[in-house]
Amino acid sequence: MNPLFENQLIQTRRQFFGDVGLRAGSIALAGMMQAEGSSQAASVHTALPGLPHFAAKAKRLIYLHMNGGPSQIDLWDYKPGLRKFFDKELPESVRNGQRITTMTSGQARLPVAPSMFNFQQYGKSGMWCSELQPHVAKIVDEIALVKTVNTTAINHDPACTFVMTGSEVPGKASLGSWLSYGLGSLSNDLPAFVVFTPNFPAASQAQALFTRMWSSGYLPTKHTGVALRSIGDPVLYVQNPPGVQAGDRRTMLDALGRLNQINHSRVGDPEIQTRIAQYEMAFRMQTSVPELTDLSKESKATLDMYGADVTKPGSFAQSAILARRLVERGTRVVQILHRGWDQHNNLPKLIRGQCDDSQQAVAALVMDLKQRGLLQDTLVVWGGEFGRTVYSQGTLTAENYGRDHHPRNFCMWMAGAGVKGGTVHGETDDFSYNIVKDPVHINDLNATILHLMGIDHSRFSFKYQGLDQRLTGVEEHHPVKAILA
16 A cells, blocks of 8 residues: 555544644644734634533643642641550551552551641631641632542552543543643643643652653644753753854744645645644744743742742742743643652651742742732642551651551642632541542542533543543543532
8 A cells, every 4th residue: 555645544533634624734834924923813723623612710720740649647637636646556447458558568567647747727718737838828718628539549650640641551641731632722932731840859759750741642742741941941952053043943944844734745644733833833932931931020029929949940939930921921731740749758857848849839829820810710730649648657756757658538729710719628537548528539630620621521532542532531520519619
């Protein structure tokens, strides 16, 4: 068979009709060129036909992923009654034979370790919050805290893959990629989906990050998150080399675009259209990215709100203010992945370091969005991939303890568009070990995010390997209506 026609025969129905819409590739390319001098030009990256399914509460998403598994017992899930169980064996009736990791399954004892941190009630809602989060405590009336998020994954890589893609199996599309694919971009000059992987305290127990957490998987590759670097140019090779002018680059891209269109007309590969669009985006980012990262026009009051590290490249604080600047300029999804929350030992010192590094900027981001009128249609999500055990890993003392992985229940929160602020959803037992009321599977949470973005998760799919792939998988899941305004 002629290979020039073989690729057209193996196209999916979705790809075929998508290609028909872009067959006159020169028209799309001309539209992108026109946008360079015209704010009225059509969007380069539009939503799929029929999306959103209904009026969206949120136009944009900022996802703050605390990689490693923040301890719900030391941050949010206040259990004052645990103090009387200090150093006592975790009752078998609580564990009930549930599996634990090999890091503690060989311990002779599983001694209960109550949190050593004080909790207080804050805001009009009276939400309990740990002393580790004095800045976040100021925004509790903006957030909906879900105390009963749960997952089946017990180790970091599959758990992070599950949180971000709805499946423990690698190769699926990430949440940000799904939103980019379905809803398109609000900007012609910046990517629809941007990722930050900021620095973290040196003493932290950090896990590796994998690109699958922001990968497009089986979706077209243009929906993969663009990771902005903290050192050097935010995007590799975005600047022209010495001696190459912007006009030279424009001429080169025009010629390359014509060659790609010729090739596309011969073989019909949809990825060629992706290359054309990405070359154009890279050209625009030569101007938009330096403007994005220039904080000189931010007020002193705004910079002070984010903390002393806000002008430090690669810091969590700078990533947070750049997230606000990105959504302000039309980026659909921003994801910040803060490493170092895997506290198997020395937890009191290490979790304090993690909070000191991040919680002021987290609170500032929410307040900054609200002050600018952006919070009403921007959704902010905070959480990790699982929680931590009530029993200590390793030696337990009154001043020190560690905690193992705990997927049975952990805390996440949402703020902003369509969220009922000052809400606490779900209850755990006296040991923060089992859910006793209103469990929320991680894909229920993903269904909630999609719902707030105007998408019915059950009708949002992509045909791949003979299956209608969905972010929320094939099992039944539902948005958490109790936390919706």
